[in-house]
Amino acid sequence: MKSNVKRWKRFKNDMTWYSFIIVSLLVLLIFTYLPTMATVYFSFTNMGTYGTEYKMVGLKNYTVLLGSKSFLNAFKNTILLAVYSLVKIPLGFLLAYAINSLGRTPRQTFFRIMFYIPSIITGVSVILVFQYVLRGNGGLLNNLLSKLLRHEVTTGWLSDPAISHLGVTILNVWMEIGYFMLMCLASLQSIPTEIYDAAVVDGANGLQKMVYITIPQMKSCFSFLLVTCMIGGFARFTDLYIIGGSTTAGRPSGTLQSLLMYIYQYSFESPQYGLSSAGSVILSIITLIFTLVNVKLSGFLKEDNG
Amino acid sequence: MKKKGNISKVLYKQRHHIITTMILAVILAILLLPFYWCLILSFDKTAITDLPDFSLVPHEFSIQNYRYANEMIDLGRYYMNTVMIAFVNTTIAVFFAMMCGYAFAKGNFRGKKFCFFFMLAVMMIPFESRMVPLYLIYRSIGMLNTYVPLMMGSFAYVYGTFFARQNIGAIPDSLRESAKIDGAGEWRIFLRIILPLCKPVISALGILQIVANWNAYLWPMIVIRSKEKQLISVGMAFFNASESSMYYGPRFAVVVLSAFPLVIMYLFLQKYIVQSVALSGVKQ
Numbered sequence: 001m002k003s004n005v006k007r008w009k010r011f012k013n014d015m016t017w018y019s020f021i022i023v024s025l026l027v028l029l030i031f032t033y034l035p036t037m038a039t040v041y042f043s044f045t046n047m048g049t050y051g052t053e054y055k056m057v058g059l060k061n062y063t064v065l066l067g068s069k070s071f072l073n074a075f076k077n078t079i080l081l082a083v084y085s086l087v088k089i090p091l092g093f094l095l096a097y098a099i100n101s102l103g104r105t106p107r108q109t110f111f112r113i114m115f116y117i118p119s120i121i122t123g124v125s126v127i128l129v130f131q132y133v134l135r136g137n138g139g140l141l142n143n144l145l146s147k148l149l150r151h152e153v154t155t156g157w158l159s160d161p162a163i164s165h166l167g168v169t170i171l172n173v174w175m176e177i178g179y180f181m182l183m184c185l186a187s188l189q190s191i192p193t194e195i196y197d198a199a200v201v202d203g204a205n206g207l208q209k210m211v212y213i214t215i216p217q218m219k220s221c222f223s224f225l226l227v228t229c230m231i232g233g234f235a236r237f238t239d240l241y242i243i244g245g246s247t248t249a250g251r252p253s254g255t256l257q258s259l260l261m262y263i264y265q266y267s268f269e270s271p272q273y274g275l276s277s278a279g280s281v282i283l284s285i286i287t288l289i290f291t292l293v294n295v296k297l298s299g300f301l302k303e304d305n306g
Numbered sequence: 307m308k309k310k311g312n313i314s315k316v317l318y319k320q321r322h323h324i325i326t327t328m329i330l331a332v333i334l335a336i337l338l339l340p341f342y343w344c345l346i347l348s349f350d351k352t353a354i355t356d357l358p359d360f361s362l363v364p365h366e367f368s369i370q371n372y373r374y375a376n377e378m379i380d381l382g383r384y385y386m387n388t389v390m391i392a393f394v395n396t397t398i399a400v401f402f403a404m405m406c407g408y409a410f411a412k413g414n415f416r417g418k419k420f421c422f423f424f425m426l427a428v429m430m431i432p433f434e435s436r437m438v439p440l441y442l443i444y445r446s447i448g449m450l451n452t453y454v455p456l457m458m459g460s461f462a463y464v465y466g467t468f469f470a471r472q473n474i475g476a477i478p479d480s481l482r483e484s485a486k487i488d489g490a491g492e493w494r495i496f497l498r499i500i501l502p503l504c505k506p507v508i509s510a511l512g513i514l515q516i517v518a519n520w521n522a523y524l525w526p527m528i529v530i531r532s533k534e535k536q537l538i539s540v541g542m543a544f545f546n547a548s549e550s551s552m553y554y555g556p557r558f559a560v561v562v563l564s565a566f567p568l569v570i571m572y573l574f575l576q577k578y579i580v581q582s583v584a585l586s587g588v589k590q
Contacts, residue, residue, distance in 0.1 A: 014416055016492050020409035021421060024402050024462040031458055032428050035436035035443065042438070095333070098326050107323075111330050113576050118337060120572040120579070123521030124539040125565040128546055128557060129344045138357035140343050147360075174337065182580060235434060238523045246547035260434055267438045268528065276438060284435035291430040 036284075042277035049271040061278035071279065073254055074262040077165075081258065082233025084169040089225050091173065092180025093218075097210070099181070100188045112185065119178035127239045130171045134158045158243050161253040168256060171239060180225060187221035188214065220297065227294040234287055235260055259283050348372070348562045353555035371555035372563075378556060381563055383534060384541040391456055391537060392519035399463035400511045404504065407470025408496050412482065428464050433525075441528055455529040456522070456537075466511045473507040474500060509578050513571075520568055538564050 043061055047054040065071045095115060102108040118126065133140040136156030145153040157167035191214065199209050215222075237260040244250055248265040250257020259279065266276035343360060347353040348371050350364035358365050375381065409415075410422050444455045477500065485495050501508070523539045530536050536544070542564055546557060572579060 013414075017409050017413040017415040017418075019493075020405045020413070020496070024406050024467070025421060025424065027458060027461040028425060028428055028464075031440065031443075032431065032436060032462070035439035036431050038439035038442075039435050095330075098330055101326055102323055107327055111334065112580060113573075114334055115337065116576075116580065117341075117569065117572065120517065120568055121341075121565045124523060124543050125561045128542065128561050129340050131546075132357065132554065132557075133340045133343070135357070140340060140360060143360050174340070177337070231432075235432060242543050242546070246543060263434065263437075264524075267441075273438055280435045280437070284432055287432045288430050295430075 039277045039280050039284075042273050043281045045274050047273040047277075049273065054274070057274070061274050062282075064275065065278055065282070070254070070257070071262060074250070074257045074259050077250070077255065077257055078234060078236065078259045080165060081168065081172075081236060082230050084165060085172045085176075085233050086226065086229055087169070088173055088176055088180045088229060089222060092177055092225070093184045093222075095177065095181040096184035096188055097214070100185060112182070115181050116178035118175055119182075122175050124238070124242065126175050127171070127242045130174070131158065131243060134167050134170065136160070156252075159252050161255045164252055164255045168239060168243065175239075183221060183225060184218065187218045191217045223297045224294065227290050227297065231287055231290050231294075234283060234290075237261060237264070344558045344561055347555060348558035350555060353558065354553065357554055371559040374553065375556040375559040375563070378553070379541065379545045379560060380534075381538075381541075381560065384536060384538040384564075387535060388520060388538040391453060392516050395457055395460040395519050396512050396515040398457065399460040399466060399515050400508055402461050403463040403466025403470045403511060404474075404501060404508065405496070406467040407472075407474050408500055410467065410471045411474035412479070413492075425462070425464050425467055428462070437525075437528065444529060450529055451531040451535060453530075453535070456526060460515075463511075463515070466515075469511065470504070470507060473504060477503055506578075506581075509575075510581065513575060513579050516571070517568065 044056055044058060045054045046057045046060070099108055099111045099115070102111070134157035136142065136154050136159055139157070141157065142153045142155060145155075155163070157170070158164055195213055195217070196209060199213055204212070236258045240250065240256045240258050241248060241261060241264075244256060244261075248257065248261040248269060250261055260283065263276045263279040263283065266272045266279065346361070346364050347358070349367055349369065350358060351366040351368040351370050352358045353364075354371065354374070406425065410418065440455070441450075444450050449455060481499055481503075482495055485499055490498070521539055522537065523543070526537045527540045527543075530540070533541070533544075542560055545560065
């Protein structure tokens with residue numbers, strides 16, 4: 001009798017708590033877990049478009065992709081652009097270092113606020129502006145360079161296949177430098193000052209302090225930025241898509257086609273769900289590996305044991 | 307002698323600050339120059355058909371570009387759609403994140419660890435990996451071209467849950483205990499005690515959500531088909547791709563109008579935004 005009451009009480013307690021989380025859990029199950037499993041399943045079929053007959057084809061989609069020049073090209077572009085975009089980390093660090101050296105003054109606050117502005121307006125507006133900033137004919141950059149160098153500069157930063165990677169990296173750095181600065185600044189300011197005091201007693205100069213104290217102390221910040229930067233780079237889509245004239249062709253000449261654009265192309269432009277799903281699985285596996293590294297480095301799930 | 311050394315040190319430091327400030331100011335000017343350019347051109351009459359040389363003020367000041375933009379693109383409609391979606395999604399996302407965060411921070415129930423892991427594991431699955439099946443699901447239940455696909459994800463805001471849990475975990479249990487003695491249930495405690503105490507984390511998550519919704523591009527482009535229902539980012543990009551390359555000025559006017567609300571919000575709430583970004587380490 002007593003144990004029944006106890007059991008009822010415990011059941012009621014469980015139900016109360018589940019009422020807080022049940023909606024989120026169901027949404028995740030139906031709209032995240034099931035579709036993800038469906039993607040894996042589709043990747044083993046020769047599914048064309050929605051509603052057509054299909055059958056299992058084993059690993060064929062994967063072998064097709066890995067033998068396809070355009071897929072490998074998209075793969076190469078994605079990796080290269082992700083690696084180039086890592087330049088945001090040292091640049092963000094140097095900015096943060098300079099801003100931090102001003103001490104806690106109104107000037108520091110001012111720079112902190114202003115440098116983050118491009119990051120708050122990210123998205124399509126910035127991309128549209130930069131299409132014209134980096135334009136070969138009459139763009140802002142070429143315009144200023146022409147005045148500076150005293151001869152006409154018509155470099156097509158985004159239209160010349162040879163340097164389009166540089167062009168979109170400039171765009172990416174410009175859009176996200178504020179975020180990297182902010183993360184580095186937060187990390188810089190969390191370094192205990194006693195360490196610096198001790199170094200000063202030992203006669204260390206500014207550069208030595210930076211190399212032997214600041215940078216090692218910020219290791220976890222750098223690794224976090226590195227991994228999130230790479231993960232973001234793998235999912236690169238919007239800017240390249242718009243620069244290519246709202247197509248997934250990766251103009252100019254396919255040099256700006258990313259993996260996600262390739263997947264989008266075979267999902268919505270010329271649907272071959274089997275193929276695009278295999279592409280998604282490959283992209284997901286790469287992302288998963290980097291996320292696991294991140295979890296390991298940052299101890300994100302460690303607290304779970306508490 | 308010692309005093310003199312100190313003075314020169316202070317002077318050295320001051321000079322150092324001035325040089326640093328000047329270098330930072332130059333970099334900042336370069337960084338903000340494209341925005342300034344865009345703003346100037348949006349008021350420049352000569353920019354309608356041509357990209358004029360850079361100048362500090364418009365060559366020929368007029369608001370013609372804004373008039374053209376207003377005729378060519380239904381910006382008011384996109385604004386309303388986007389504000390509505392951003393508001394609804396942010397409210398749902400933050401509220402559900404707080405609910406889950408509370409349960410995982412203070413709850414003791416069977417399966418808690420599993421459920422928490424079930425949620426966090428989602429962060430490892432990129433959205434792109436479920437794009438096609440999700441699209442097919444909404445298509446088969448006739449929900450394409452509605453706002454349902456854009457809202458559904460808000461009911462499970464995983465990052466938000468994680469940070470809500472951390473913050474709620476820091477609230478002392480004694481508050482809950484005394485409320486319990488007064489006969490309050492968990493829901494009552496959550497609504498009356500926990501939520502009011504969590505204003506900082508609520509505002510931080512809210513800001514992150516608003517910015518994310520304002521900038522959403524890929525998913526709205528896939529599921530929203532009709533022009534009248536489209537959101538601002540996609541609408542703007544469509545406009546940019548469809549019009550002939552003639553209308554530079556109006557394009558810049560559209561960019562200025564669409565970026566304006568976020569800049570204003572940022573300047574007002576910059577303290578919270580800077581904190582939320584630096585503390586959470588997430589940007590979505």
